[in-house]
Amino acid sequence: MAGPSLRLDSREQELVLEMVEVLGSSLNLGEVLEQAYGLMARLLPTDCAAMCVSQPELPGGYDWVVTRMPETFVTHYAELSAVDFVRQAVVHQPNIVLRDSEMVAPRALERTELYQRCHDIGFPMEHVMSVLLDPRGDWHGGLTLYRERQRPFSDKDRALLQRLTPMLVSTVRNCRLFGQESRRADLLDTLFHHQGGECIVLAPPAREVMRTAHATALLERWFSPLERGPGGLPLALLAPLAALAGTPGLETPPPDAWRREGRDMDLGVTYVPLPADLMGRRHWALVLRETPHAxxxxxxxxxxxxxxxxxxxxxxxxxxxxxxxxxxxxxxxxxxxxxxxxxxxxxxxxxxxxxxxxxxxxx
CATH class of the missing domain: 1.10.10.10 (Winged helix-like DNA-binding domain superfamily/Winged helix DNA-binding domain)
Incomplete structure (x- = not known):
């Protein structure tokens, strides 16, 4: 397991093997890293730790996956980030583990603004070790370990986290890429096999992605040719999505359900937001159901x-x-x-x- 610069005893080797197994056990990033951190804490004892993922072009948009930190640190981090010498250091050396002694000049830690402001909010930071997890994609992650006591991170601590870094990078990449597509596939499978319903997936404002086998017949039964636009899609159903086309946010609330009454049956249409694809594009599923008059x-x-x-x-x-x-x-x-x-x-x-x-x- 270990290279010549890192010697692990049998207990440490066993923990590393467990981490390898855990990191490949799921595509749910939060679930995987929570379990992995429990093992890491036994290898690298710390007083506090944080793991987040973010998009490089959105430096304030952090998704805190693991937080073993005082709540005040997380809530104040948006203002602390401007003086965070840790982030500023690791950004320039991705996938390389750095200790505080490699980020600031010797005996200069206590004079940094981050150190002073952390102590002001009740977080007595004394030693730091951090790494930027860069999977060379749209997302990156950051793992930072803190010790409050006068016990600096050792050469072995640094070498051990460096040994784990490629595994953590792979986990961030795989969960972000394949986990997202897995969730989309599961949701589509559920929608497409919903008993009594048909489904059409659209990219706003009107680009069709796919539809179930009997959706066309259902549309032709309920909408006249004059009501249907290109591709046979009813204009009344496309209008709510056209209003969303200029709204890139992923938290956009779904349009209200649409309903039409018939002589013996009613048609109901529900708009279901799908997880964004790998390019960040939001799709919507239109679930159509016929129900007899009540x-x-x-x-x-x-x-x-x-x-x-x-x-x-x-x-x-x-x-x-x-x-x-x-x-x-x-x-x-x-x-x-x-x-x-x-x-x-x-x-x-x-x-x-x-x-x-x-x-x-x-x-």
């Missing part, structure tokens, strides 16, 4: 139920499952289940089937 909620029930419970009952009477009701009401699946149990108790029924039966008798 049995109306009996007036006698409305007097016993809260307005929210009436909405849940209306969803059941449309033939919707709990997940679809939750999406329509913009609440959690657990909330729908709680409302439904309250409905059963108030109306004296024991199941959805019984609820449907009693509603049909009261028409």
């Amino acid at each position: 049995t109306p909620v009996p007036e006698a029930w409305r007097e016993k139920l809260t307005p929210r419970e009436v909405e849940v009952v209306a969803g059941v009477l449309r033939g919707w499952d709990n997940q679809l009701i939750a999406e329509d009401l913009h609440c959690s699946l657990g909330t729908v289940k709680k409302h439904l149990q309250h409905v059963f108790d108030k109306l004296g029924v024991s199941s959805r089937a019984a609820l449907l039966h009693h509603a049909s008798r009261k028409r």
